[in-house]
Amino acid sequence: MTDSQRPLVVVLFGGTSGEHQISCATAGGVLASINEEVWQTFAVGISPEGLWVPMPNDPSAYALSDSGGYTVEAGDLRVAILPGTKTLIQYEVDEAGAMIVATVTTIGEIDVVFPLLHGPFGEDGTLQGLLEMSGIRYVGCGVASSAVCQDKYLTKTVLGAAGIDVGEWTTFTRVDWQGDAASCRERIGQLGYPVFVKPTRAGSSLGISKVDGPSELDAAVEEAMSHDPRVIVEAASPGREVECGVLGTADGSLTASAIGEIRVLTEEFYDYESKYFDPNAVALDCPADLPEGVARRIQETALVAFEAVEGEGISRIDFFYNEETGRLILNEINTLPGFTPASLYPTMFGAVGITYPQLVHALIEEAAARPEGLR
Ligand SMILES: Nc1ncnc2c1ncn2[C@@H]1O[C@H](COP(=O)(O)OP(=O)(O)O)[C@@H](O)[C@H]1O
Ligand SMILES: [Mg+2]
Structure with a gap:
C-alpha cells in the first residue's frame, strides 16, 4: 500500500487519557509540517476506548475549535503492529469487533513512530515499551525516562541525586x-x-x-x-514560573530553547481551569524578562536535568525562580509537552530561530538515527 522509497512515519495520536483532543490538535500541526517528499506518513488514531484506527492524513480535520476538539471514533477499520515485527497491518472488524481475517492487508514496515499521546499510556513509558519490544524507533524519550518523568516522586529522587534543587x-x-x-x-x-x-x-x-x-x-x-x-x-515555592525546552538532535547534541514564563493572573496557581478553559487567566511571555545570566543558568540546569533522566529528543523542563533569593527549583519534566504550533515548547524554540517544521523534522531524524536494542 505504501511506496518503499520514503521512510514510513506513523503519526500516533488521540489516546485514552483526558488530553485526547489536545493530542488530536497536535497531530494536525505535525501532519501539516512533515515534509512528504522526505517521509511518507500514515496517521493512526487511538480512540478513547483504546482502539487503533487508520485516520485521514488531512491535518485540517484535527484542529481545536470553539465547539471543542476532534475525537477519534472507531468505525469498522483497525490497524495493528504485529508483535515482534515492524509490520503495520490494517483489517476490518465485524459488528462484534472481531477481526475479519480475509480483509487483512499490510500497510508497510514502520521506520519511525511519532507518538503524540499525553499522560498515562502514552507519555509514561508504556507505549515506548510496546514499541521497543518490536524494535520500532520512535520520537522522544525512552521507557525509563518517560516513566520517571511521569512520576513526580521518582523525578525528584533521580534529580535530587544528580544535585539539582527540587525543593522540599x-x-x-x-x-x-x-x-x-x-x-x-x-x-x-x-x-x-x-x-x-x-x-x-x-x-x-x-x-x-x-x-x-x-x-x-x-x-x-x-x-x-x-x-x-x-x-x-x-x-510552596515562591517565585516566577519559568520553563525551558530541550531538543536532542541526530548528531547527538542537545539544544536549550529560550526561556518562557507563565504568569497566572486570576487563579491562585496554574490549575486545570487556567490551563484549558480560561484564556484570560494566564499570560505567556517568551522570551521571559530575565537577566541573561539567569536565563543561561536555567538553560544549563535544564540540560543537566535532561541528561540525568537520560532524556531523548524532546522535553520541557519547568522551574520556579525566586528573584529575591536567587533560588531555582526544578518542578517537573514533561517528556511530551504541549506541541501544537501555538504551544509553549515550539514558541520557545521559535525565539531561538528554530521553526515548528524544523522541530518536527529534527525529531523524526533523531529517532530514525537511533540504533536498535539497548541504547
Ligand atoms: N511547590 C509549588 N510551589 C508553588 N506552586 C506550585 C508548586 N507545585 C505546583 N505549583 C503550581 O501548580 C501547577 C501545577 O503543578 P505541576 O506540578 O506542574 O503539575 P502538572 O504535572 O499537573 O502540570 C504549577 O504549574 C504551579 O502553578
Ligand atoms: Mg506542570
Whole structure:
C-alpha cells in the first residue's frame, strides 16, 4: 500500500487519557509540517476506548475549535503492529469487533513512530515499551525516562541525586496515610505551610491543591488519592514560573530553547481551569524578562536535568525562580509537552530561530538515527 522509497512515519495520536483532543490538535500541526517528499506518513488514531484506527492524513480535520476538539471514533477499520515485527497491518472488524481475517492487508514496515499521546499510556513509558519490544524507533524519550518523568516522586529522587534543587517534599501512600496519618502530618508540618498536595502520576494539574493550613489537609489528600494512591506534598515555592525546552538532535547534541514564563493572573496557581478553559487567566511571555545570566543558568540546569533522566529528543523542563533569593527549583519534566504550533515548547524554540517544521523534522531524524536494542 505504501511506496518503499520514503521512510514510513506513523503519526500516533488521540489516546485514552483526558488530553485526547489536545493530542488530536497536535497531530494536525505535525501532519501539516512533515515534509512528504522526505517521509511518507500514515496517521493512526487511538480512540478513547483504546482502539487503533487508520485516520485521514488531512491535518485540517484535527484542529481545536470553539465547539471543542476532534475525537477519534472507531468505525469498522483497525490497524495493528504485529508483535515482534515492524509490520503495520490494517483489517476490518465485524459488528462484534472481531477481526475479519480475509480483509487483512499490510500497510508497510514502520521506520519511525511519532507518538503524540499525553499522560498515562502514552507519555509514561508504556507505549515506548510496546514499541521497543518490536524494535520500532520512535520520537522522544525512552521507557525509563518517560516513566520517571511521569512520576513526580521518582523525578525528584533521580534529580535530587544528580544535585539539582527540587525543593522540599515528602511522600506517602494510601496505606501509610491509613496506618499512621500522624507521622504523615508531622512530615508535612515540617515543610511549613502553604504546601502543594499532588498525585504523583497525573498531569494537567488534576488532583492538585494548594493547602494553607492543617485543617485543609484531609480533603486535599483525599482529592490527590482519587487520582493516585501515592501522594507527594511539596513546600510552596515562591517565585516566577519559568520553563525551558530541550531538543536532542541526530548528531547527538542537545539544544536549550529560550526561556518562557507563565504568569497566572486570576487563579491562585496554574490549575486545570487556567490551563484549558480560561484564556484570560494566564499570560505567556517568551522570551521571559530575565537577566541573561539567569536565563543561561536555567538553560544549563535544564540540560543537566535532561541528561540525568537520560532524556531523548524532546522535553520541557519547568522551574520556579525566586528573584529575591536567587533560588531555582526544578518542578517537573514533561517528556511530551504541549506541541501544537501555538504551544509553549515550539514558541520557545521559535525565539531561538528554530521553526515548528524544523522541530518536527529534527525529531523524526533523531529517532530514525537511533540504533536498535539497548541504547
Ligand atoms: N511547590 C509549588 N510551589 C508553588 N506552586 C506550585 C508548586 N507545585 C505546583 N505549583 C503550581 O501548580 C501547577 C501545577 O503543578 P505541576 O506540578 O506542574 O503539575 P502538572 O504535572 O499537573 O502540570 C504549577 O504549574 C504551579 O502553578
Ligand atoms: Mg506542570
